[in-house]
Amino acid sequence: MTEHGSHDVGIYYKVFGALLVFTVITVAVNRVHLAIPLAVTVALIIAVTKGSLVASFFMHLISESNQIYRVLVLTAIFFFFLMFLPLLGLFSTPAGTEHRSPLTPATHATAEGHH
Amino acid sequence: MQPIPIIGAYLSAANAPGGVMLPEFYNQLGAMHGTIMVFMGVVPLAVGGFGNFVMPLQIGAPDMAFPRINMASYWAYFVGGVVMLASFFLPGGAANSGWTSYVPLAVTATVGQTWWLLGMVLLITSSLLGSLNFIVTIFQLRAPGLTFMRLPIFVWLQLVTAYLLLLAFPPLEAAAVLQLMDRVAGTSFFLPSGLVVSGQILGNSGGGNPLLWQHLFWFLAHPEVYVLILPAMGIVAEVLANNIRKPLWGYKPVVYSAIFLGFMSFVVWAHHMFLTGMGTTMSAFFQTTTMIISIPSVVILTSLFLSLWGASIRFTTPMLFALAFLPMFGIGGLTGLPLGLAPTDIHLHDTYYVIGHFHYVVAPGTLFALFAGIYYWFPKATGRYMNELLGKIHFWGSFVCINIVFFPMFIQGLAGMNRRLYDGGIQYAHAQTAAKWNMPMGHAAFALWAFQLFFIFNFFWSIKKGRRSPSNAWDATTLEWAAAPSPPPHGNFPEPPVVYREAYEYSVPGHPRDFTPQNEPETKRDK
Amino acid sequence: MDIPYTVTARPDTGLYNGKLGIWLFLASEVMLFGALFSSYLLLRVGAEVWPRGETILNIPMAFLNTVILISSSVTMVLAWASLKMNQFQKARWCLIGTFLLASGFLVVKFFEYSEKFAHGLAPKTNTFLAIYFTLTGLHGLHVVGGMVVMAFLFGPGAKMWRVAPERYTNRVEITGLYWHFVDLVWIFLFPVLYLL
Numbered sequence: 001m002t003e004h005g006s007h008d009v010g011i012y013y014k015v016f017g018a019l020l021v022f023t024v025i026t027v028a029v030n031r032v033h034l035a036i037p038l039a040v041t042v043a044l045i046i047a048v049t050k051g052s053l054v055a056s057f058f059m060h061l062i063s064e065s066n067q068i069y070r071v072l073v074l075t076a077i078f079f080f081f082l083m084f085l086p087l088l089g090l091f092s093t094p095a096g097t098e099h100r101s102p103l104t105p106a107t108h109a110t111a112e113g114h115h
Numbered sequence: 116m117q118p119i120p121i122i123g124a125y126l127s128a129a130n131a132p133g134g135v136m137l138p139e140f141y142n143q144l145g146a147m148h149g150t151i152m153v154f155m156g157v158v159p160l161a162v163g164g165f166g167n168f169v170m171p172l173q174i175g176a177p178d179m180a181f182p183r184i185n186m187a188s189y190w191a192y193f194v195g196g197v198v199m200l201a202s203f204f205l206p207g208g209a210a211n212s213g214w215t216s217y218v219p220l221a222v223t224a225t226v227g228q229t230w231w232l233l234g235m236v237l238l239i240t241s242s243l244l245g246s247l248n249f250i251v252t253i254f255q256l257r258a259p260g261l262t263f264m265r266l267p268i269f270v271w272l273q274l275v276t277a278y279l280l281l282l283a284f285p286p287l288e289a290a291a292v293l294q295l296m297d298r299v300a301g302t303s304f305f306l307p308s309g310l311v312v313s314g315q316i317l318g319n320s321g322g323g324n325p326l327l328w329q330h331l332f333w334f335l336a337h338p339e340v341y342v343l344i345l346p347a348m349g350i351v352a353e354v355l356a357n358n359i360r361k362p363l364w365g366y367k368p369v370v371y372s373a374i375f376l377g378f379m380s381f382v383v384w385a386h387h388m389f390l391t392g393m394g395t396t397m398s399a400f401f402q403t404t405t406m407i408i409s410i411p412s413v414v415i416l417t418s419l420f421l422s423l424w425g426a427s428i429r430f431t432t433p434m435l436f437a438l439a440f441l442p443m444f445g446i447g448g449l450t451g452l453p454l455g456l457a458p459t460d461i462h463l464h465d466t467y468y469v470i471g472h473f474h475y476v477v478a479p480g481t482l483f484a485l486f487a488g489i490y491y492w493f494p495k496a497t498g499r500y501m502n503e504l505l506g507k508i509h510f511w512g513s514f515v516c517i518n519i520v521f522f523p524m525f526i527q528g529l530a531g532m533n534r535r536l537y538d539g540g541i542q543y544a545h546a547q548t549a550a551k552w553n554m555p556m557g558h559a560a561f562a563l564w565a566f567q568l569f570f571i572f573n574f575f576w577s578i579k580k581g582r583r584s585p586s587n588a589w590d591a592t593t594l595e596w597a598a599a600p601s602p603p604p605h606g607n608f609p610e611p612p613v614v615y616r617e618a619y620e621y622s623v624p625g626h627p628r629d630f631t632p633q634n635e636p637e638t639k640r641d642k
Numbered sequence: 643m644d645i646p647y648t649v650t651a652r653p654d655t656g657l658y659n660g661k662l663g664i665w666l667f668l669a670s671e672v673m674l675f676g677a678l679f680s681s682y683l684l685l686r687v688g689a690e691v692w693p694r695g696e697t698i699l700n701i702p703m704a705f706l707n708t709v710i711l712i713s714s715s716v717t718m719v720l721a722w723a724s725l726k727m728n729q730f731q732k733a734r735w736c737l738i739g740t741f742l743l744a745s746g747f748l749v750v751k752f753f754e755y756s757e758k759f760a761h762g763l764a765p766k767t768n769t770f771l772a773i774y775f776t777l778t779g780l781h782g783l784h785v786v787g788g789m790v791v792m793a794f795l796f797g798p799g800a801k802m803w804r805v806a807p808e809r810y811t812n813r814v815e816i817t818g819l820y821w822h823f824v825d826l827v828w829i830f831l832f833p834v835l836y837l838l
Contacts, residue, residue, distance in 0.1 A: 089326060089385065
């Protein structure tokens with residue numbers, strides 16, 4: 001039981017501090033009201049950084065067995081397919097058709113008025 | 116329209132007045148047939164049943180890695196099954212929007228659909244718990260010496276299957292939650308703005324996307340097809356290897372193909388959606404991946420076929436079923452190619468051709484493999500053989516009848532007959548000539564049912580009265596036969612087995628017997 | 643009959659059964675939330691109008707919840723580290739602390755939800771609120787699930803420390819992995835729903 005007699009817990013506090021700082025940054029950036037594409041990029045970069053910190057240190061992925069890495073790489077690939085292939089369907093449509101906005105704004109307003 | 120013979124008289128007047136089914140009732144039967152057979156029949160039997168019994172035995176494990184999770188998985192399945200079946204007694208009956216539950220139809224359907232969704236969430240949870248248990252068991256509990264390349268094919272295919280269940284099922288769970296929200300909380304995830312139902316504008320907020328359901332559903336349901344077929348291929352490989360009395364041809368190609376197949380099955384799903392207004396970029400992508408995924412299936416099937424070359428085959432009942440699997444799955448697979456290519460799919464989509472294709476894969480394909488497995492592992496589970504004569508009657512009867520049931524579907528489908536029409540689309544001119552096949556198909560279906568009675572009788576009779584079998588009933592090499600008694604006791608093995616050789620060492624020159632079990636220590640002859 | 647590698651790691655995989663099990667479970671959870679994020683993306687890109695979350699949702703409350711969850715992750719990992727250092731009482735208090743922080747998260751969430759409902763904002767109001775309630779609701783259920791396991795570990799399940807300390811430590815580690823994942827999902831939910 002005492003294989004890690006003096007476990008180094010300092011790293012956890014450091015990660016905690018970093019996570020707090022990043023949370024403050026992401027909220028602060030939001031107050032600047034960047035254009036949507038830039039705001040999304042910045043917010044996602046910060047979220048991915050925070051997520052990596054949690055996964056690497058709290059979940060000890062930084063020193064995990066290869067078996068776990070293999071599972072996660074596989075999951076990441078399928079996650080990627082799942083995220084972006086349906087989106088392709090939204091833009092790849094036969095000429096002259098569109099999946100977006102089936103109604104013109106005017107008729108949309110009347111449909112809204114019904115409830 | 117004629118009433119259904121015999122059975123029609125016993126259907127309630129509310130569902131089938133005068134023995135002629137109402138469309139609403141037909142739709143329930145169609146939707147629930149698919150759901151029950153896929154999610155409550157084949158997957159639990161092939162994975163939960165055979166996987167759970169045979170896999171730990173084949174890898175020399177005392178049990179599954181998490182016995183209590185196994186139990187939880189079973190009870191989730193049980194409750195999910197009860198919810199599904201109970202839904203028949205709801206007002207409006209069970210789910211009636213097809214086993215695919217396409218939206219918006221499913222969102223506006225009767226309350227049975229809500230129960231279908233709840234049942235699905237439970238069944239998915241069951242599969243999820245089962246699959247992680249399988250993966251952990253295979254990685255962690257293999258007997259000493261049992262390296263991955265010494266695993267029996269069945270274990271390999273169960274491993275790939277478990278990964279598919281683990282990673283493909285959650286999106287359907289998410290989709291089920293979203294559809295549940297649409298039905299119960301009044302959201303519009305799948306409902307477009309201004310949707311008109313029965314002449315009325317539906318009072319929903321709109322902005323949803325019906326195609327989202329199809330994407331999430333087929334993200335599961337295409338890997339699901341491989342969940343249905345891979346364990347079956349595994350069973351066939353085991354039975355075949357044992358009855359040809361020589362090593363399987365191409366062990367490694369089969370293993371690598373299965374892994375590749377599992378991987379690719381996640382990127383082919385939209386070939387079910389060519390008719391949804393898909394652009395050329397997207398349809399080209401999915402046609403390409405679909406053509407690519409047919410290659411590993413062919414490699415596996417070819418390896419099994421080539422294994423037969425020059426073998427002294429024992430035509431036992433399980434072997435007959437396993438042999439029949441090969442051409443039947445071949446027909447099922449090859450007829451799938453035109454469905455994976457958009458130009459032909461546009462003609463064949465939602466016709467009986469699709470039904471014929473899919474049923475060739477899972478009925479004379481998977482089900483025959485499951486029968487092979489039952490006849491093959493029955494002596495392991497009970498210590499007795501099943502009766503060979505009854506088994507052969509069962510096989511030949513089923514083999515002939517099942518082809519009469521499903522083959523005409525290709526002809527009907529090519530003629531343009533639509534699926535999911537309660538009267539078979541008889542009011543359409545193009546169905547007039549093709550519909551005549553319904554009569555022989557119906558008779559063959561009854562006969563097919565009758566031949567299953569031989570199996571049911573054989574099964575229960577053999578438990579009590581069957582010929583006693585030795586613990587290695589088929590002179591097999593794999594651990595479940597070589598190292599465990601029949602039936603296996605709690606803990607499976609009297610002493611933990613150790614593995615010294617590959618899975619299928621049959622007829623090795625210089626050995627005293629024509630099979631060398633995996634747990635037989637190396638001798639000077641091996642060097 | 644003993645099942646091998648329930649406590650010690652198998653040499654060739656370097657894992658005990660439970661650890662591989664929980665990671666596989668988390669992999670499937672990634673796909674579950676992945677499907678919901680994918681739905682969010684598809685609905686948002688396909689929408690004519692999509693409100694920025696900050697115009698509807700309460701950012702200070704969500705900020706508070708982010709801090710709460712991050713802190714609970716720290717107490718959770720400290721619980722495991724304390725067990726590794728053989729300090730059972732400290733570990734127990736860390737678990738209780740994690741439990742309390744998780745309850746705090748749910749209390750804040752409760753106030754957030756009731757504020758929305760008080761203003762007549764429900765899942766059926768629009769697709770943004772629909773996905774907001776679905777994602778945060780499902781995440782909340784995960785929080786509740788984690789709390790149940792923690793309550794077991796510092797309550798009746800704590801007896802195991804005396805008979806099988808290594809196994810108990812493993813249980814805390816596995817619970818921790820799950821809990822950090824719940825935290826991780828929130829780290830993505832927060833900007834996606836509230837800020838963008």
